[in-house]
Amino acid sequence: MKVAIFFGSKSDKDTMKKAADILAEFGVDYKAYIISAHRAGALLKQTVEQVEKDGAQVIIAGAGLAAALPGVIAGITTLPVIGVPLECVSEKSNGLGGMDALLSIVQMPPQIPVATVGINSAKNAAYLALQILALSDNELSKKLKEFRAGLIKSAELDVNF
Numbered sequence: 001m002k003v004a005i006f007f008g009s010k011s012d013k014d015t016m017k018k019a020a021d022i023l024a025e026f027g028v029d030y031k032a033y034i035i036s037a038h039r040a041g042a043l044l045k046q047t048v049e050q051v052e053k054d055g056a057q058v059i060i061a062g063a064g065l066a067a068a069l070p071g072v073i074a075g076i077t078t079l080p081v082i083g084v085p086l087e088c089v090s091e092k093s094n095g096l097g098g099m100d101a102l103l104s105i106v107q108m109p110p111q112i113p114v115a116t117v118g119i120n121s122a123k124n125a126a127y128l129a130l131q132i133l134a135l136s137d138n139e140l141s142k143k144l145k146e147f148r149a150g151l152i153k154s155a156e157l158d159v160n161f
Contacts, residue, residue, distance in 0.1 A: 022126035
């Protein structure tokens, strides 16, 4: 496993699956965990320590509302942590549209950074994880360069009048 994906609630599964899909598309091994930082702190610590032992190189962590999960994980490990602020869509949410989570994740204290992508941007978290992994993986670097070249081609507009 190269990437561990964490999120705090079953309701986050559909959004966070988008990260897993991108990793799978590039052939990167990952494992996903649903663990609440607030409700299961000891289990979270134990699991983060285990993913380190299992060879994870990057962690993606999605969280909504107070969004403590990415920061708590960053406090446990020195692996790069990419935070995905999630919009809480339940009727019990405070209706801040994910801004609460964004600010919670991006405003980490000094010395414990969390890279942060946009609200619900699990795909971008996966692409950032791929870029980090590609620093030491030539095959993955080649795949990313080919992917980017495809993006350029798809952006070219053929205008014939």
